[in-house]
Amino acid sequence: MPQHPSAAPFDTDVLIIGAGPSGLALARALADASIRSIVLDAQDAATLADPAPDGRDxxxxxRAAVLMRRLGLWERLPAAEVAPLRAAEVYNGRDPQPLHFDPQGSGEDELGWLVSNHVIRRASWEAVxxxxxxxxxxxxxxxxxxIEADAATLRCRAADGSEATLRAPLLVAADSRFSEARRQAGIGAQMRDFGRSVIVCRMAHSEPNRAVAQECFHIGHTLAVLPMNGGESSMVVTVSSDQALAMQQWDDARFTAWVQQQLGERLGTLTLRGKRHLYPLVAVYAQRFVAPRFALIGDAAVGMHxxxxxxxxxxxYGVDVLAGLLASAQRAGRDLGSLAVLQPYETIHKRETWPIFHGTNAIVGLFTDDRGAARLVRQAVVRVAEHLPPLKRAITQRLTRSDATPWPPLPPLPPLPAVLTSLWRG
Ligand SMILES: Cc1cc2nc3c(=O)[nH]c(=O)nc-3n(C[C@H](O)[C@H](O)[C@H](O)COP(=O)(O)OP(=O)(O)OC[C@H]3O[C@@H](n4cnc5c(N)ncnc54)[C@H](O)[C@@H]3O)c2cc1C
Structure with missing residues (x-):
């Protein structure tokens, strides 16, 4: 590693702040390329090794499954904890006709899989x-x-109160969407507070979920049902943040009855399993993903709705790109922290994430706007998309592709009469 002769020695090749799923995946990918790292996290070892369920499925x-296999994560997921996702249905209000997605024509049996976040975190910890x-x-x-010209330096305090200063050619922040390291490195972020929160929990049901996800957009709230194994599904309720706080005060029976009323008989009788968890919805997009001797990964770079x-x-995806660039740089004897090495990561990861970040926010805006005109537009979106096989195929391909091929070109829009007919039928 190139280093100024008078400088203090490096403690490692890459310092990583955050032992969440992204930080640990990067450490593992770098280790596979013989690049050393030190990973710091505020949480203690017992919590990182065996994280409590946090309600996220x-x-x-x-493509994520391929990368998880490569990083030795997939084989650490107990089979019973990996739920296949065979189809997805999007409902607009009480309209019984959903927009339906399945993997037909993709050569795959599933659109993807569902795994609890704490199970992924546990596997990530084991893998390092x-x-x-x-x-x-x-x-x-x-x-x-x-961040200095020749090194990134980090001061930290361990649980026993001892302090240390660590130096490396590169510092990577993987410390969540509200990344303190991002702020300290002088990188701003575009933040969108939706004024909404999600309540997530598991529910058992008397009817099978058929491995089909449901996303139901109602006036004032949305309800997503994610099919898990063992006769259970994950319920994701999105409401305004003040209403979410009020709903968290409800007892379990009242909350279950409310979800039951939204779903009707679709899943039979519901029973709450475990705790309900609340997450305020704030989407974050960092202004830059890299600077000299500094990079952002995971939610610290892109925090999605x-x-x-x-x-x-x-x-x-970001870890895959960044680790690949660092491995090539290491082989070529280049400085891992130089902007020339890091810049392609920003370019590639922005190209991957920018359209979906903004597309997602636009969809959220449309489907949570309860004014009459917006309701009409979203009814049209659901109807038109359902009758536009190329668009559905493009979205399905996006989920089932296992490499980094770019977005397929968008299909041509249907002629206006088709849109109007579709609206008329609604
Ligand atoms: C309700 C919900 C549903 C979701 N569903 C999906 C989904 O279906 N599919 C999907 O792909 N994603 C989903 N996500 C997103 C996914 O959970 C996150 O993208 C992912 O957990 C981010 O991982 P991360 O490692 O970047 O950050 P985090 O998981 O936030 O980890 C950050 C780590 O950094 C540590 N840390 C923070 N600050 C410091 C500090 N100053 N010093 C030391 N350590 C620090 C923390 O202790 C933590 O361990 C969902 C999120 C939510 C909230």
């Missing part, structure tokens, strides 16, 4: 154990960081 794309190239520093708080289920998937 993560929809994984085919016993690797000489990885040093884990749980229970460690970051006190400050400095969960409706299109892309956050962790994007995190893995």
């Amino acid at each position: 993560i929809a994984l794309t085919h 154990q016993g690797r000489e190239a990885i040093t884990l520093r749980p229970g460690t708080r970051v006190l400050g960081l400095a 969960p409706v299109t289920a892309h956050g962790y998937n994007f995190g893995l």
